[in-house]
Amino acid sequence: MNEKEYLVIGRTNGTTRRxxxxxxxxxxxxxxxxxxxxxDVLPTGEPVVGQLVSFFAMQDNEGKKSARKLDMHPxxxxxxxxxxxxxxxxxxxxxxxxxxxxxxxxxxxxxxxxPIITExxxxxxKPYSQFPAATSVHHAFKGGxxxxxxxxxxxxxxxxxxxxxxxxxxxxxxxILFHDYGKVYEYTREGETQxxxxxxxxxxxxxxxxxxxxxxxxxxxxxxxxxLHIVLAHHGxxxxxxxxxxxxxxxxxxxxxxxxxxxxxNIDGTGNMEKSFALGTHVVKE
Numbered sequence: 233m234n235e236k237e238y239l240v241i242g243r244t245n246g247t248t249r250r251x252x253x254x255x256x257x258x259x260x261x262x263x264x265x266x267x268x269x270x271x272d273v274l275p276t277g278e279p280v281v282g283q284l285v286s287f288f289a290m291q292d293n294e295g296k297k298s299a300r301k302l303d304m305h306p307x308x309x310x311x312x313x314x315x316x317x318x319x320x321x322x323x324x325x326x327x328x329x330x331x332x333x334x335x336x337x338x339x340x341x342x343x344x345x346x347p348i349i350t351e352x353x354x355x356x357x358k359p360y361s362q363f364p365a366a367t368s369v370h371h372a373f374k375g376g377x378x379x380x381x382x383x384x385x386x387x388x389x390x391x392x393x394x395x396x397x398x399x400x401x402x403x404x405x406x407x408i409l410f411h412d413y414g415k416v417y418e419y420t421r422e423g424e425t426q427x428x429x430x431x432x433x434x435x436x437x438x439x440x441x442x443x444x445x446x447x448x449x450x451x452x453x454x455x456x457x458x459x460l461h462i463v464l465a466h467h468g469x470x471x472x473x474x475x476x477x478x479x480x481x482x483x484x485x486x487x488x489x490x491x492x493x494x495x496x497x498n499i500d501g502t503g504n505m506e507k508s509f510a511l512g513t514h515v516v517k518e
Contacts, residue, residue, distance in 0.1 A: 239316040242501030245275040245368045246509035267503025268297040278306040281373040323361045323375025324382040345402040364423045370494040383493040407462035413438040439463045
């Protein structure tokens with residue numbers, strides 16, 4: 233095939249039945265968008281979202297495209313002058329973020345927590361718009377952390393009025409704002425992992441920072457504990473790295489929203505009839 237240049241706009245990692253690593257890439261140029269499985273690519277190997285890539289050869293088996301690592305040529309990270317730059321997943325615009333936060337605050341009733349929500353949402357917008365939410369699996373692009381956080385808040389905005397049981401909205405909002413805060417320290421803006429990922433982990437970093445901020449604002453201890461529990465439990469299961477299992481209605485809700493946002497993005501980045509390692513199943517789109 234002709235060697236065309238593409239931009240990587242999505243990536244998920246997987247393992248074959250024999251235990252060999254591979255990655256599913258969503259690549260795009262101005263003419264087409266392709267999902268291709270590339271064999272023998274390590275989870276930490278190139279290419280990453282935002283990187284240019286070309287292929288010397290690509291196999292097509294009934295619409296399922298694949299290539300060997302040796303047939304792939306990772307290029308440079310795309311910059312604003314490149315014609316493919318605008319194909320990158322774009323972060324959420326500030327207006328959408330502010331509108332969502334404003335509506336959530338309007339639905340809230342705790343006068344102590346409402347201004348804290350507004351303050352944190354304003355401060356966190358900029359760093360979240362510059363960092364990814366992961367190196368693969370979900371929202372693995374610059375601004376992915378903002379995109380993921382906004383998705384959860386926006387879903388909460390819609391589902392809260394429909395809930396058949398009482399939930400303290402402010403606890404959920406604060407926990408969502410901070411649940412992945414530690415990823416600002418786990419990754420660089422380019423998605424490279426940092427020592428803090430292994431030394432502390434984003435859940436501890438997030439909960440620790442949130443606790444200090446709430447204590448400075450004299451939020452009652454019991455209220456702080458309820459909010460921190462949501463952050464600590466947002467991975468849902470001990471096997472998934474969660475320090476505790478969700479045991480409040482708010483924690484169960486936020487865990488569900490986190491899963492929905494992450495899995496929806498993972499499905500979007502997985503090709504038709506390809507296996508998603510994160511979901512443990514094949515994805516059927518057509």
